[in-house]
Amino acid sequence: MRDKAFMRNLTGKNGFSLVELTIVIFIISVLVSIAVFSFRNTEVIDLRTCQSNLKILDGAIVQYFLNENSYPGGLDELAPKYIKTMPKCPTDKTKSYEYDSEKHEAICPNGHSYP
Numbered sequence: 001m002r003d004k005a006f007m008r009n010l011t012g013k014n015g016f017s018l019v020e021l022t023i024v025i026f027i028i029s030v031l032v033s034i035a036v037f038s039f040r041n042t043e044v045i046d047l048r049t050c051q052s053n054l055k056i057l058d059g060a061i062v063q064y065f066l067n068e069n070s071y072p073g074g075l076d077e078l079a080p081k082y083i084k085t086m087p088k089c090p091t092d093k094t095k096s097y098e099y100d101s102e103k104h105e106a107i108c109p110n111g112h113s114y115p
């Protein structure tokens, strides 16, 4: 009697069985974990790209100083002589890098920095 009721649940005639719900929850959790992992991976790639951009900009500022005997008034003075094109932070490409005229270094508008 009890086995008959269990089999009826497995065939889906009387709502979802525990096995079916477990499979659905497992599939959803796998999809969520894939989405979270790929999102975090993109964040790390953006950070590394931005750190590389900042190092290139700081190197161009030093080159400017060595050639001109003064620091640039802004990052736009670096292109095209000291840097071919002005890079953008991959996190938000609408904002440009800013220039710290006291420390003479480039600043990311999205808060990235390198050690």
Ligand SMILES: [Zn+2]
Residues within 6 Å of the ligand: 050, 051, 089, 090, 091, 108, 109, 110, 111, 112
């Ligand atoms: Zn950045």
